Each structure stands twice: as structure tokens, then as C-alpha cells.
Amino acid sequence: MKRRQFFGASLLAGLPFISRAEPGYIAPGDPGYDQSRQLFNSDLSLKPAFIARCRTEVEVVKAINFAREANLAVSVKSGGHCFMGSSMSDGSLAIDLGGMSQRVYLPESQKLIAGPGVKLGKLYDVLLPKGRILPAGSCAGVGLGGLALGGGYGLFSRQWGLTCDHMERVKMVNGVGELVDSRDDPELLWACRGGGNGNFGVVTSMEFQTRPVRATFGAQRFVARGFSEVKAIKLMKAWFEIAGGLAEPIFSAFVFNGKQISILLTTSFTTGGPVFRKACAALxxxxxxxxxxxxxxxxxxxxxxxxxxxxxxxxxxSGGYYHGYADVKKAAALTAQKVMGTSGLIFQVNTLGGAITRGPDSAYAHRKFPFMGEIQAYWERKSARDQLIEDVTVIRKAIGAKAHYRNYPDPTLENPSEAYYGESLLQLKALKIRYDPDNVIRHAQSL
Ligand SMILES: Cc1cc2nc3c(=O)[nH]c(=O)nc-3n(C[C@H](O)[C@H](O)[C@H](O)COP(=O)(O)OP(=O)(O)OC[C@H]3O[C@@H](n4cnc5c(N)ncnc54)[C@H](O)[C@@H]3O)c2cc1C
Structure with missing residues (x-):
């Protein structure tokens, strides 16, 4: 079969050993290149040497072999939502799995077989009409691949556990271009439950157990405004205390944004239930x-x-994982001062705990924590950007948490692997050597 050549002479001059690439590979200057390298975070502009838009396992194997031959690092993209863009890196071969978005629900076993490129919104479109759900994140555009391989939490996680806890089988092309199936190698499943993001292979297919979902979903918002910094700290403390006692079907988020604090309370049952109403009264x-x-x-x-x-x-x-208010207390005054004084800065804490604490044996290392923080900055004017980024880091350092969520990466962490993988790190490092001995698959914070 005749193969098309997709890149120009100037690029080939830099890579003299490459005579041609697989069909579908695109390089700088090719039509569609800029569109394909666009990440959800438009503050990032990363330029891979090639983007391979793979649709099958065989194409992924070929892409890995191509990268090995050309001595290129491999970066892996599913939904492109990584905060720091670790699905693409300059000069790499970026394997784009957006086209591997199959989602097949098996009614008899109530399992879901999904490609890594499927977006959460599309997944829910398949499952919800059948009265089923895969507990995962809330944003429709997030890719299942990156989310599930790093953990995956959301509105149903306290009730059912993390997305990765529902993973029962994975298939992956490792760093030497071999297809590995977790049926033959159970340690692969362990690793992909929380430790699989761009570390040692390209996950091409995942099988999940799904859960029943009720026809109605309840929610209520609470708001506070016009408070002083001292009052803001009292409100934060009160929320931690109330949220720490919630029943498992109830999720809560504390969102401190400028001069407003919003609380979200959701339930898989209805808002009229006594437990939900008790939490509302306390708020x-x-x-x-x-x-x-x-x-x-x-x-x-x-x-x-x-x-x-x-x-x-x-x-x-990531703002870090917390046991309770005591873990943020020393940074509460500074956080209140920064958030209230800077437009676009948000400090959010979400509830974990519940079924997450009882999850299966996995690389996800932070089950014991009932809370997780996230520090966010958004800007409309570019002139606000640098100060906001500095403020985010100042707050994160003031809180000083040691454990962080892999899916909320922070490029300024000193020991990111320890922060993300904790006690699982040694075993993950050993697996890295087994699956990707030449460190072909890598990004700024990979193992
Ligand atoms: C708007 C927004 C909302 C979010 N909401 C939630 C939420 O509710 N809950 C939650 O838990 N998280 C949430 N996140 C974080 C999200 O889980 C991570 O950003 C996740 O990594 C995104 O996955 P992705 O496939 O879209 O990203 P990508 O950027 O494509 O990938 C993320 C990482 O995973 C690796 N990776 C991706 N696919 C594969 C694969 N097939 N094989 C091996 N490695 C792979 C990449 O190399 C990269 O390191 C949110 C993020 C954003 C931006």
C-alpha cells in the first residue's frame, strides 16, 4: 500500500533517518496541525514534532515503533484536559487517542467497554438512558482516559467510589510496542487504577463495572456574601465540619471565589430526605x-x-488532600486575603471519603482523605495572568499539603511523583522499568 508523506523537507532534514511516516501523522505546517495540538488550556502552546491520530491498537503499536526508530519521546493525549498539558510536549510524537472513543454497554453484565478518547458527556449519553452510571467527573469534555488512569472523582464517588475503582480490565501498548492485557498481567490493572497517566504505556481500551442511577437527582446551593476575612474563615471551618459528617450519597463542594462563597450540596436521593435537610439546616x-x-x-x-x-x-x-479544617487552618487567613483581594482566584474544596476509602487494591494512594482542594485562576486580560499564577502557588505552598491529586497536577511541585503516588511509588517505578525500559513514554512529571 502506498503511504502518503505528511511532512516537509525542512523537518525531514532535522530527522534524516525518517523516510516516511504512517498515514494520518501530521507535523508543523501541515493542515490541521494547529487544531490538533490545541489543548483545553489555551494558555499552553506545545509543539510536538508529529501528531499521530490513532484509531486502533495496531496504529498505536506502529506509532510507538515509529517513535523508537526516530528517537522521539511519546506523549499521550485522550481528552486533552490536563491542567499542565502533559498530553503533549515539544518535539515529541503525540499519540492522539481522540478517535478511540468507542463506548459499548453490555446489558447482560452491566459493564462498559470504552476507548480512552471518549468524553464524559458522550459516556453519560450512553449510560444514563439505561439507568446506569460510571462514577466519574462532572465536566462533559474531559477524556475518560486521563480521568480514569489518575483516579476520577465526582458527584457519585462518595456513594460508589472512584472511576478507577470500577476499572476491571485494561489493554495497553507498552513502551516497547507490545500489547499487554491486564487479564494476563493483573499488576497492570493495579497500576492503571490511579498510576497510569502517560507513565509507561498507551492504554487503548478499558472495561468498567457500571452502577445503577436513580431517575431523580437532587441539589441545592448555598451562598454567603458581604463577609469579612475573619468571617470567611469561620464559614470555611463550619463547612468542613458539616461536610465531614455527610451521608455517602451526598457530595459537597466549597467554592470561595472573590467576595462570595458558594456551597453545592448534591444527593443521589432527593433533597427532601432527613439527612440532606439536616445538612441544609446546619449550613x-x-x-x-x-x-x-x-x-x-x-x-x-x-x-x-x-x-x-x-x-x-x-x-x-491541586491544593492537596486534607483530613479536615486543621490541615488548611494555618493558610486560611492568607487564602481569604488573596481570594477576596484578587479577581479570578478561586479556592475550592470537594468532599471525597465514603466508598472511596473502601476501594480496591490500586496505585491510587490517597483513599484515607475525606477532602481535596483545588486552587484555580482564570483571567480575561493577559496582564492579570502572572500575578494570579503567583498567588496560586503562594496559597498552595502556605497550605503545605504533602499529598496531591495526580489529575490536578502542579508544575511547581518539588517531588511530584511522591505527592501523587505516595506509597505506590516504588511499585510504579518497578513497573515503569518493566513496561518502558527506555523511557520512551514521558512528560514533564512522568515516572
Ligand atoms: C474543566 C475540567 C474539569 C475537570 N473535572 C474533573 C472532575 O470532575 N473529576 C476529576 O477527577 N478530574 C477532573 N478534571 C481533571 C481531569 O481528570 C484530568 O485533567 C484528566 O487527566 C483529563 O483527562 P484527559 O484525557 O482529558 O486529558 P489528557 O490531557 O489527554 O491526559 C491527561 C494525562 O493522562 C495521560 N493519558 C491520557 N490518556 C492516556 C492513555 N490512554 N494512556 C496512557 N496515558 C494517558 C496523558 O499523557 C496525560 O498525562 C477536570 C479537568 C478540567 C480541565
Missing amino acids: RRAGFSAKSPTNSPTARALRRYYGQPGPLPFYNV
Whole structure:
């Protein structure tokens, strides 16, 4: 079969050993290159030497072999939502799995077989009409690949566990171009449950157990405004105390944005239940005013959290995992001062715990923590960018958490692998040597 050549003479001059690439590979200057390297975070502009848009395992094997031959690092992209763009790097061969977005629901076993490139919104479109869900994140555009391989939490995680806890089988092309199936190598499944992001292979297919979902989903928002910094700290403390006692079907988020604090409380049951109402009453007593509760058909309710289609410029990092308010106490005053004084800066804490604490044996190392923080910065004017980024890092360092979520990466962490993988790190490092001895698959924070 005749193969098309996709890159120009100037690039080939830099890579004299490459005579031709597989069909579908694109390089700088080719039509579609700039579109294909676009990440969700438009503040990032990374320029791989080639982008291989793979649709099958065989194409992934060929891409790895091509990269090995050409001595190129391999970066792996599913949904392109990584905060710091670790799915692409300058001069690499970027394997784009956006086309591997198959999603097959097996009614008899209630399992889902999915490609890494499927976006969460599309996944829910398949599962929700069948009364099923894969507990995962809330934003529709996030790729299942990156989300599940790093953990994956959301509105149903306290009730059912993380996305990676539902993973029962994976197939991966490793760094030497071999296809590995977790049925033959159970340690691969262990690793991909929280430790699989761009570290030692390209995951091409995943099988998940799904869960039943009720027809109605309840939610209520609470808001506080016009507070002082001292009052903001009291509200934060009160939320941690209330959220620490929630029943497992209830999720909560604390969102401190400028001069407003919003609390989201959601439930897989209805907002009229006694446990939900007790939490609402406690929030009101703490000083939050309640918005009207909603009990909507689940598919419609979840769409409210689908987020913007993007791309957009931002700088988000993990704020760390916490046991409770005591873990953020020393940084609370500084956080309140920065957030209230800087437009575009957000400090958010989400509830974990519940079923996550009982998850299966996995590389995900931070099950014991009931809370996770995220520090976010958004800007409309580029002139605000650098100060916001500095403020994010100042807050993160002031909190000083040691454990961080792999899917909320922070380029300024001193020991990212320890922070992300904790006690799983040694075993993951050993697997890296087994699956990718030449470190072909790599990015700025890979193992
Ligand atoms: C708007 C937004 C909302 C979010 N909401 C949530 C949320 O509700 N819950 C949550 O848990 N997280 C959330 N996240 C974080 C999200 O989980 C991570 O950004 C995740 O890594 C994105 O996956 P992706 O496939 O879209 O990203 P990508 O950027 O494509 O990949 C992320 C990382 O995974 C690696 N990777 C991707 N696919 C593969 C593969 N097939 N094989 C091997 N490595 C692979 C990449 O190399 C990269 O290192 C959100 C992020 C954003 C930007």
C-alpha cells in the first residue's frame, strides 16, 4: 500500500533517518496541525514534532515503533484536559487517542467497554438512558482516559467510589510496542487504577463495572456574601465540619471565589430526605443563605455541571488532600486575603471519603482523605495572568499539603511523583522499568 508523506523537507532534514511516516501523522505546517495540538488550556502552546491520530491498537503499536526508530519521546493525549498539558510536549510524537472513543454497554453484565478518547458527556449519553452510571467527573469534555488512569472523582464517588475503582480490565501498548492485557498481567490493572497517566504505556481500551442511577437527582446551593476575612474563615471551618459528617450519597463542594462563597450540596436521593435537610439546616445556621432546592431528571441535572466547552486560559493546581479544617487552618487567613483581594482566584474544596476509602487494591494512594482542594485562576486580560499564577502557588505552598491529586497536577511541585503516588511509588517505578525500559513514554512529571 502506498503511504502518503505528511511532512516537509525542512523537518525531514532535522530527522534524516525518517523516510516516511504512517498515514494520518501530521507535523508543523501541515493542515490541521494547529487544531490538533490545541489543548483545553489555551494558555499552553506545545509543539510536538508529529501528531499521530490513532484509531486502533495496531496504529498505536506502529506509532510507538515509529517513535523508537526516530528517537522521539511519546506523549499521550485522550481528552486533552490536563491542567499542565502533559498530553503533549515539544518535539515529541503525540499519540492522539481522540478517535478511540468507542463506548459499548453490555446489558447482560452491566459493564462498559470504552476507548480512552471518549468524553464524559458522550459516556453519560450512553449510560444514563439505561439507568446506569460510571462514577466519574462532572465536566462533559474531559477524556475518560486521563480521568480514569489518575483516579476520577465526582458527584457519585462518595456513594460508589472512584472511576478507577470500577476499572476491571485494561489493554495497553507498552513502551516497547507490545500489547499487554491486564487479564494476563493483573499488576497492570493495579497500576492503571490511579498510576497510569502517560507513565509507561498507551492504554487503548478499558472495561468498567457500571452502577445503577436513580431517575431523580437532587441539589441545592448555598451562598454567603458581604463577609469579612475573619468571617470567611469561620464559614470555611463550619463547612468542613458539616461536610465531614455527610451521608455517602451526598457530595459537597466549597467554592470561595472573590467576595462570595458558594456551597453545592448534591444527593443521589432527593433533597427532601432527613439527612440532606439536616445538612441544609446546619449550613443555614452557619450563615449561608439557601437557594431553592432542585430535584430533576438525572440526565438533565448532571448537564448543569458539564462546564464550558473551552478552550480557555487558566492555571489550576491541586491544593492537596486534607483530613479536615486543621490541615488548611494555618493558610486560611492568607487564602481569604488573596481570594477576596484578587479577581479570578478561586479556592475550592470537594468532599471525597465514603466508598472511596473502601476501594480496591490500586496505585491510587490517597483513599484515607475525606477532602481535596483545588486552587484555580482564570483571567480575561493577559496582564492579570502572572500575578494570579503567583498567588496560586503562594496559597498552595502556605497550605503545605504533602499529598496531591495526580489529575490536578502542579508544575511547581518539588517531588511530584511522591505527592501523587505516595506509597505506590516504588511499585510504579518497578513497573515503569518493566513496561518502558527506555523511557520512551514521558512528560514533564512522568515516572
Ligand atoms: C474543566 C475540567 C474539569 C475537570 N473535572 C474533573 C472532575 O470532575 N473529576 C476529576 O477527577 N478530574 C477532573 N478534571 C481533571 C481531569 O481528570 C484530568 O485533567 C484528566 O487527566 C483529563 O483527562 P484527559 O484525557 O482529558 O486529558 P489528557 O490531557 O489527554 O491526559 C491527561 C494525562 O493522562 C495521560 N493519558 C491520557 N490518556 C492516556 C492513555 N490512554 N494512556 C496512557 N496515558 C494517558 C496523558 O499523557 C496525560 O498525562 C477536570 C479537568 C478540567 C480541565
